[in-house]
Amino acid sequence: MSILRPFTCNDLFRFNNVNLDPLTETYGLSFYMQYLAHWPEYFQVAESPNGEIMGYSTSVIIIIIIIIRKSILYMFLVMGKAEGHGENWHGHVTALTVSNDYRRLGLAATLMRYLEEVSEKKQAYFVDLFVRVSNKVAIKMYQQLGYIVYRTVLEYYSGDPDEDAYDMRKALSRDVKKKSVIPLTHPVRPEEVD
């Protein structure tokens, strides 16, 4: 249970209880600002009741950042000219993170549903996301939400050692023939990913 509302700049000062988790990266301001400027409706916060009513309390924000990737964005901006490539038009989940205190409450599913709705409205063909192959919990959750492993991206996450990513996808209603979710049989390199 939560309040889903658009992310605001002031949330940047209070999202620490989510962002201090080692799996959640804190990016430079420009990252958040660019996406807030491009797609404010894709950038949502779920807030728990105590954050809203008390005005101050512990562990209030659970954040989701749902963003369309840059390259795709470009396609959208010039869509009038580039209709031929339309079937690649999709929503991309850049980050989804739930505060440790608010896990196992179905929140991620709510947030994913929201993203899918927005993407439907924007007439996207599918939604995709990348996840570490070791993140079993997340992979299982996405599968339950109807996502399939479309392909493996080799050494996508830098680190020691680098880690592979699964590119997971779910087709939306516009992709009637479900062409976007036929899995690739071979893995790809990060530079081959658009």
Add this chain to the structure above:
Amino acid sequence: MASKTHVDSTVNERRLRPIYDWLDNGNNKKALQEADKVLRKQPGNQCARVLKALALLRLGKEDECQLIMDKVRAEVPCEDSTLQAMSICYREIHQPDKISEVYEAAAKIDPTNEELLTHLFMSYVRLGDFKKQQQTALALYKLKLKNPYYFWAVMSIVMQALKADEKLAKGIILPLAERMVLKLVNEGKMEAEQELQLYLMILELQGKDEEILNVLSGPLASRLSAVPQRKASLLLQLQRYPEASAAFKELINQDIDNWAYYQDYLKASLKHQTPKECLDFLNETAASTQGTKARAPHLARFELLVQIQDSEEAQKLLDPVQLMRQYFAMFGEKSCVVGDLKLYLNLLTSPSKLNLLQQINEDVGVKSDEYPKTIEQMQRHIHMKQLQRICGLHHCPIADRKEREKLAERLLDLYDEGSTLSPFEDRLPTDFCPADPYALLASHLLHQLYFESNDASYLYRAMELLERCLLSSPANFHLKILLVRIYLEVGLIGGADHAFTLLDAKHIQLDSLGYLHTPLLAPLGHLSRASATLDHAAKFFVANYKDSADHLTFAYKYGSFVKIQEFVELRERLENSFHFAMTTVDKMLLELSWCDSPGMLFNTLSTMRIQPHEDSIRWDLLRDNRDLEVIVGWEPLSEKNEDLRMKEETRECMLRLLAARSLILRIIAACAEFDASAPTSQSDSTSPPLLARLSAQLKQLATEEIPATLRKFEDPEKSGVINYKASSVLVPMDALARLREAYESEQLITVVQLADSLTQCSYPDVKCLEALRSSASLQTLHLPEFDSPVSYKPFLLRATTCGETLAFLAAMCSACATQMQPRMSNKKNRKKLAGKENSSLPSLSSISDHLQSWTDVGTFLAEKAKNLETALSGLENLRLQTGIKSDADTKKVTATAIVSDRGEASIVQSCLVLTSREQLTLKLINSLRS
């Protein structure tokens, strides 16, 4: 012709490409060489010249850069790549107004160039010049009838309204914006959702709710998202309650777990329905969600009780104790249960709170000498323990100190047992250990016990415990934050710094979390680390200031009008951040305290460009960006709704500390100014000399405002003793600690005394020396005990104050003495000066007084510096006493060793760095004597 220019531009681009590449790679030297190569062939190439200027700027040659830029600007360049390069250069040199100037000039020559005008518009956005934005946007629209240009103009008008007073905004500016939008609406030319949102925003700013409702019900609504939600909220605002409650019911039925809908539903329906009717709906909804994780309908029943709290019906309708017990039974193993119930615990009287906890205790089923058997049971047990703390079961009057000790022991055992339920090997390294909250609770109790007993062994136990937890739960940031807090309390800043580093705070977190340890790095002796950390934070703020103008331009570019005001606010919030202001002042004072010669002192001062005449801090705009809620605490509920984290009170401390330290900075800078210490002029004695003015301000601060602020934290019965509330606050009380130190050590008054003496007779007189002799800020405290666990905080704070004060006094003296030297020793100079300001020149007899007094003060300061060195050397071979008994448990042994090692290293480092600063100061002092 056209094709020729095309060829020219591609040739040009090919030649310039390598310069861009080198600049992008950060190799500015190569970029400069490459630019020179191009310029040898085409000396007039504007773009190459600008790129050369940019390379020079990045190589630190600002003056040369400026020279080239001025020349190119005078030629009025119109070519796009040149202008863009100029924009980058002006942005980096912090002259955004020049960007507008060059585009203005170019647009005058080429007034139909859409691209130029767009850049001109964006340059005004960077400056926040809304009027000119509006004009440029309209010029663009005239040129090309594109909607975005039109709405840029409308948004620029709205921004003017937001900055104007309300009468003007509502009477003239907003109606104008509305008419402009209506024109396009009536012509059927509205295109994007953002345009509609801007329209709604304009209506909202004017309070035209009915009109908004009309838009939402009209044909335009199909372009908008979240229409039903907006409509429902609007109906509530318009007090059309039956419609509003029906609308929210509908929304709830579609999205059964959205808490916002329930709150608004209750607000609306209680206005026209009985509580019973509302309850029926909530019960129905709750029943339909059986077996799901939906909490909202259940929680809504508590909300209903709050809303009707005072009515008699409330009693009959629902029994909150039973309801809460049920709620705990349903959601007891989820961490959110604590926060949810905490919101409504004030519905209960104190006895019924205890009653509820009793019942929950029975349901959880762990007896007081037993341990949870499953993880699920443990989670319930933990949440119950947290609720107990919230209900005051860990505090007076329910629990006394003895009881607290017992509770802490029990929690420690619970942690030990509980952590075996979920061993490290079974978890992902990024998962928290589920038993950690026991340790957090125990640490809070130990922290409390320390303040009650002043026995630091409680703190060492807490540190050992938290370090041990961290070994098997390295992802748990709550442990790290609490470690920072407790290491600070015992003065082991190195340990705090290490724990803070583990948090990996960066970017905006440097502002919102920096307060956790940064302000105390230098005061506890880690000066080099402080310098690096302050530098890092300052860089974030400066870079952001540059970038945030770009963010605004994005918002216009993508038409996100709803975000523009927000972006402007964020920019202001960061620009005026308290932490930024404090960081800047602390950083400069730290650098000044490192000077070992008058030459270095003057150099340092000149690179800082301090303007002692003007106060550069915009006090009324300062923003407190600390995230105090990141620390979990389960503090007892307060009935008066007081803020247990004392945000406002600590903010006031920050304000006073900043005021005091920025005055010290200005006083040192004023000492180095030629005539700041001398009266402005004999005939015009109306305005006192600058130094006297600054000193008077600092004196007032030190004797009036600061004591008044500190009194708010004191025990009303025991003056000078910090009250219980303030001492048990979980948030690091850095500003309070520093302000008290500045006050109790008389550091500020000492600076005032020297400044006054320098104003009155241009040298430290006998009276001043007398005062310095008795100043507490120049003596160290007694060494802490060696054979028992103690807090090193008071000793280290004072040792740092002592070293810092010596450095400040030495800097002031040596700045003034250096000023006097040329006047006294150089005869030629003296004649010249004598002609100019004969009255301020000391007579020959006073010159020997001067020389003597500088020697005296030098000897005195040198002696104090030596004393400090001796005191610091007393800690060199310290073996840290933790008071923790040796144990068979290897983890405990490891954790204890970690605490000892970190602690000893921290103290050694503090002493080492403080000693080396003292030696630098000593050199500066010695130059006074010669």
